[in-house]
Amino acid sequence: MTRRPTMNDIALDAGVSRATVSLVVRDSDQIPESTKQRVRASMERLGYVYNRVAGTMRGGGSRNLGLLLTNIQNPYLAEVSMAVEAAAQESEYTLLQGYSLGDVERERRLVRSMVENQVAGLIVMGAVESDGSAFDGLGGPRAVPLVTILRPIDSVAADHVGIDDRRAGRLLGAHLAALGARTVAVLGGFEGARMLEARLGGLREGLAGSPARIPTSMVVTDDGHGNYSSETGAHLVAELLERGSCPDAIVTYTDAYALGVHQGLRQHGIEPGADVALASFDNIPTAAQIHPTLTSVDSAPHLLGAEAFRLLTSRIAEPGGVAESVVVEPHLVIRQSTALWAPPTPA
Amino acid sequence: MTRRPTMNDIALDAGVSRATVSLVVRDSDQIPESTKQRVRASMERLGYVYNRVAGTMRGGGSRNLGLLLTNIQNPYLAEVSMAVEAAAQESEYTLLQGYSLGDVERERRLVRSMVENQVAGLIVMGAVESDGSAFDGLGGPRAVPLVTILRPIDSVAADHVGIDDRRAGRLLGAHLAALGARTVAVLGGFEGARMLEARLGGLREGLAGSPARIPTSMVVTDDGHGNYSSETGAHLVAELLERGSCPDAIVTYTDAYALGVHQGLRQHGIEPGADVALASFDNIPTAAQIHPTLTSVDSAPHLLGAEAFRLLTSRIAEPGGVAESVVVEPHLVIRQSTALWAPPTPA
DNA sequence: GTGAAAGCGCTAACAT
């Protein structure tokens, strides 16, 4: 026999009916132990592997979920992926994973392919330009449950798990104000994107009441296609320094940029931490490993992933209803890159 | 109608038979353009989505592949994942992904679940202790094609894509010898693992002919359960320094460890690059971003992922035959952490 | 060029 054995084969071999085999697979207590033993022995001997695809098609819902991310070069998203996978494995779900690279066309293809594969639900970090058209087939009464993470998608009323970016900004702003920074630069982030606006707004709130300002000339955005590489950070800081004087503090959009800023500053003879305070968002592992260690706002990727999974599965269990939105609270991790800094003493 | 529309619904709506709809989906040229248009219009209007699961069950083989990694906190594996995904997307495959965390039990569960889900093939980075028992059902004539990456799995005769670890070690050894290093320490890696043995062996070969040695007391291994965190590196270097004097050069098993070694050295007042040469394997992006930048052996994760995919799909197309083994050639990227170092001048 | 019918491997309702 060259094909894989089926329940029929097992039934035949064990001298029972196919239905009985099916019940044994699910360990039903209608089946006496003696029969189970016999059936299991046949499975073992013939090398039977349950065909979940056929089972799903017949009856119960799919146990597959789709996880669509932009890019896991970004350690933050890598950790989200691992968190979702851990939760899925725990609950006996399987994960279809894909990367859009921030490209709307890839995103559309991936969503389509996951839905064609009958996923029970989707967790999506959308591309910046996502207009929701990739999710058209998912709306309406026969919707595939969808949870967006980090970036809500325009015109798609889905459950969402995000970060309180405003609060993240505020934490950082308050910290920099307390240090005595007077001028703060902001590097990176897609101009007009909600995330950047929220972080900037929060930063301003945190700085309010102190003499600190964020001069317009010191806000340098990128085009949002960032692959979150440190090179982006190096470019951004080069542009900043070209524009004029060095600020007291630099806030970058994500830790990866801060690494590039490190480099860029040193090339100009400026020592991060000592000459200028540097802080960022995401708190990737590297932040604690570079020198000087990097102050960063931690946004609990593990929690975010776990919440996204929880929200998705509860929506699968209980479809419909109004979209829910969960916010993960960030916390500030203060390290050398700001702690070492002090305002220049007026000589 | 609350359920998703099926081919039957489309057929009914378009006034053709189900078989015709099936042919339209695959754009068969037996169907005249006029009919296709009509059918496609119905699909559009009813919001039809092709059910690939049912299609697979009936006829053609599955278009799903399984990718089983230990952990994508490791940027090297993250890049492998992205490479495999890119290739899969290109060829209209879908990816089931899971993380074993180096745990044999999780590995077993994931393999089982992927096979139950009828994947057409598997790409696996096995846990250190994998004995192949997780892959038992896959052997024999009805095998699921399997490609192992980076670490062959004992007793499983599968296609393999690996790195020429010996060569990687040799490149590094030759470089350190040329620098004039006399004592070289090796930190990290699971004692007895092939990968470590190969790298160590290569390192010795590269050093041969020079006065350099690797004292036994300067080889500090770990337990192989490493999550590739920099903390491991910090511990390893602490242990090394406890054992006695500082070597001329330190080679770590992976870049993440080197970051921790950075930290650990500085805590002892030793400056990496200046006081001791430091080099590693993997060449993760961070290697170019820290200070001093880190010399590392690049092992082309993107190439490795692409090769694994190529090997797997060609095995799916042409099952059986003798297992193939592909080796990706590493190359040395020299950066400040070694370039800045010079032997102490005998005063 | 299109339709009718069988069947992939499984589950669930009902029957015994």
Place this chain on the structure above:
DNA sequence: ATGTTAGCGCTTTCAC
């Protein structure tokens, strides 16, 4: 406690 039957959504001969 186990068997019978129908059918999930699709593809594939084989008719017409």
